Amino acid sequence: MLVEALCRYATLTTLTFHVIKLLSKVRKILYGNTTLTCLNLYGNKLNFEGGKALAKVLCKNNTLTALNLGNNNLGSEGEKALAEALHKNIILTSFISS
Numbered sequence: 328m329l330v331e332a333l334c335r336y337a338t339l340t341t342l343t344f345h346v347i348k349l350l351s352k353v354r355k356i357l358y359g360n361t362t363l364t365c366l367n368l369y370g371n372k373l374n375f376e377g378g379k380a381l382a383k384v385l386c387k388n389n390t391l392t393a394l395n396l397g398n399n400n401l402g403s404e405g406e407k408a409l410a411e412a413l414h415k416n417i418i419l420t421s422f423i424s425s
Contacts, residue, residue, distance in 0.1 A: 340362055341364070341365040341366075342356070342366050343367040344367070344371060350371070350380055353366075353368065353381075354380055354384050357384045362390060364390055364391060367395040368395060368399065369399075369423075370398040371399055373396065373401060374401065374402065374405065375401055375404040378396070378405020378406060378408055378409050381394075382405075382411065385412040385415075386416060388418070391418065392419060392420045392421065393421035394419060394421070394422050396423065397423050399424070401424060409424065
């Protein structure tokens with residue numbers, strides 16, 4: 328229910344999720360929301376699969392300008408997928424990963 332509301336929330340620009348495992352829902356929000364510019368997913372245990380999934384979203388998203396993926400243990404595979412996505416996404420201006 329929350330995810331559907333966030334997808335339709337026309338003025339939402341910033342979204343922060345801390346230490347929750349909602350990657351599939353976050354992906355749905357990113358696909359459905361056209362106003363979100365800042366997403367903070369610090370410490371959500373996304374791992375390399377999460378990094379790859381977000382990389383796919385970043386290739387298609389044209390509104391997100393800031394993304395924090397710090398403390399997610401993305402691993403080299405996840406970071407590589409994100410690096411490739413960043414070459415395609417020219418909108419993102421702030422990216423944090425560790």
